Amino acid sequence: MPPGSPKFRRRKAERPDEIVAAALEIFAEKGFAAARLDDIAARAQVSKGAIYLYFATKEDIFRAVVEQAVLPNVGMLRTLLASHPGPFDDLVRRFSALAPQLAARPEMGGVIKMIIGEARNFPELARVWHDQVVDPALSGLTTAVEAAQARGEVRPGDARLYALGLVAPLLVSVLWRETFTPVGAEPFDLDALARQHFATAMRGMLEPAPG
Amino acid sequence: MPPGSPKFRRRKAERPDEIVAAALEIFAEKGFAAARLDDIAARAQVSKGAIYLYFATKEDIFRAVVEQAVLPNVGMLRTLLASHPGPFDDLVRRFSALAPQLAARPEMGGVIKMIIGEARNFPELARVWHDQVVDPALSGLTTAVEAAQARGEVRPGDARLYALGLVAPLLVSVLWRETFTPVGAEPFDLDALARQHFATAMRGMLEPAPG
DNA sequence: TATAAGTAACTGACCAGTCAGTTACTTATT
DNA sequence: AATAAGTAACTGACTGGTCAGTTACTTATA
Numbered sequence: 284m285p286p287g288s289p290k291f292r293r294r295k296a297e298r299p300d301e302i303v304a305a306a307l308e309i310f311a312e313k314g315f316a317a318a319r320l321d322d323i324a325a326r327a328q329v330s331k332g333a334i335y336l337y338f339a340t341k342e343d344i345f346r347a348v349v350e351q352a353v354l355p356n357v358g359m360l361r362t363l364l365a366s367h368p369g370p371f372d373d374l375v376r377r378f379s380a381l382a383p384q385l386a387a388r389p390e391m392g393g394v395i396k397m398i399i400g401e402a403r404n405f406p407e408l409a410r411v412w413h414d415q416v417v418d419p420a421l422s423g424l425t426t427a428v429e430a431a432q433a434r435g436e437v438r439p440g441d442a443r444l445y446a447l448g449l450v451a452p453l454l455v456s457v458l459w460r461e462t463f464t465p466v467g468a469e470p471f472d473l474d475a476l477a478r479q480h481f482a483t484a485m486r487g488m489l490e491p492a493p494g
Numbered sequence: 495m496p497p498g499s500p501k502f503r504r505r506k507a508e509r510p511d512e513i514v515a516a517a518l519e520i521f522a523e524k525g526f527a528a529a530r531l532d533d534i535a536a537r538a539q540v541s542k543g544a545i546y547l548y549f550a551t552k553e554d555i556f557r558a559v560v561e562q563a564v565l566p567n568v569g570m571l572r573t574l575l576a577s578h579p580g581p582f583d584d585l586v587r588r589f590s591a592l593a594p595q596l597a598a599r600p601e602m603g604g605v606i607k608m609i610i611g612e613a614r615n616f617p618e619l620a621r622v623w624h625d626q627v628v629d630p631a632l633s634g635l636t637t638a639v640e641a642a643q644a645r646g647e648v649r650p651g652d653a654r655l656y657a658l659g660l661v662a663p664l665l666v667s668v669l670w671r672e673t674f675t676p677v678g679a680e681p682f683d684l685d686a687l688a689r690q691h692f693a694t695a696m697r698g699m700l701e702p703a704p705g
Numbered sequence: 706t707a708t709a710a711g712t713a714a715c716t717g718a719c720c721a722g723t724c725a726g727t728t729a730c731t732t733a734t735t
Numbered sequence: 736a737a738t739a740a741g742t743a744a745c746t747g748a749c750t751g752g753t754c755a756g757t758t759a760c761t762t763a764t765a
Contacts, residue, residue: 290711290763291712292711293709293711293762293764294710312614314612317527320756329712332711332757335755335756335757336711340756397611399669400525410678448695451665455661456658463628465620466624471658479655480655485698487694488694488698501745502728502746503729504743506744530720530721542721542746543746
């Protein structure tokens with residue numbers, strides 16, 4: 284340790300972001316309950332006390348993580364879904380290129396896993412995640428399916444269930460990666476999965492071409 | 495409290511099963527880490543000390559839960575998959591009748607959720623669950639898909655990915671029920687989901703009828 | 706030199722696992 | 736049939752360790 288170098292710096296402006304970034308990593312690794320404030324502090328290179336200068340509680344930190352790290356990704360998806368006029372086939376092609384990229388982000392898997400694991404014990408976390416992330420995404424996709432049905436491209440049926448069917452395999456493969464791959468299970472190739480799944484789903488969902 | 499009634503009964507034979515049943519409920523409600531041994535003891539109507547007469551550690555209790563409460567269900571599925579000669583269409587019809595029933599069992603959702611949430615912190619739990627439950631089920635289904643491909647019923651493609659595609663929406667809807675329904679999200683109807691999903695998947699997977 | 710950013714020791718609540726003692730039940734003896 | 740001696744199932748208070756949140760103090764900076 285150089286004798287002239289100070290023991291710490293005063294960096295009021297940068298601290299919150301750094302703490303949130305560290306918290307994202309630790310939450311993703313350990314889950315909410317098992318994540319220790321001391322670990323978050325160490326990763327952010329501050330003391331635990333410093334965290335409490337910027338956040339009132341552990342749950343507060345989580346809320347900041349959702350807002351800063353996750354919401355931007357969802358926004359990307361929503362604009363894609365909302366702005367696309369059709370045909371549905373083409374929307375799904377774009378979607379199938381974007382979705383594996385989103386799914387591949389390490390923070391996604393960790394946070395999703397965390398939400399599922401802790402929802403019962405921390406309902407507030409589940410509510411935030413549902414209202415801000417999951418419901419907008421699923422609703423957007425459902426609306427797109429309904430529009431395609433109205434245009435006669437997609438077969439009749441519950442649009443929300445179709446939307447679930449489109450997204451579910453991606454989601455499960457992310458959970459698989461987080462849960463079972465570390466214990467030796469064979470991973471799924473996200474891109475291959477997306478390609479085969481969306482092709483199969485399109486054959487199942489689209490109306491046969493007229494004529 | 496009637497004066498003549500004893501403070502406890504000696505019931506060596508029944509205790510382990512009762513403790514495991516209680517543990518299943520508490521684990522499903524709270525997750526592994528947040529489940530308190532005192533809660534399990536109270537639900538099983540014994541003292542905490544009594545649990546340690548029958549199980550060495552908390553993880554030991556979990557292993558017993560998997561063996562006693564979950565494995566029988568999986569066995570049912572495996573025999574269905576292994577014993578069926580084809581056509582694939584028909585196997586999936588039976589599967590789609592059985593799967594929602596399995597998915598509807600409350601212990602399933604709770605335990606699945608727990609595994610996902612705690613895998614990183616308790617890899618041993620994830621390994622047990624993978625080796626005993628998930629891998630047998632997925633492998634069985636994959637084998638059935640491969641057989642159907644060999645008979646020319648199912649289109650070419652990665653059989654394991656097809657298997658994942660079949661199961662994923664059920665799994666996600668179970669997680670949805672456990673995670674978001676308690677916070678006010680709209681639930682999925684398991685039977686309607688199974689019906690629509692398997693019909694769609696069959697259109698996507700099967701070879702067009704020859705001729 | 707005033708003050709706000711930051712530290713680190715501390716508190717209090719929580720909980721898995723332990724164990725000394727208690728009680729229900731069994732068996733030998735009369 | 737009555738009961739004393741013995742066994743093991745069971746209890747519940749306790750221990751040692753962990754961790755969110757607090758506080759008394761230190762240090763960087765205007």
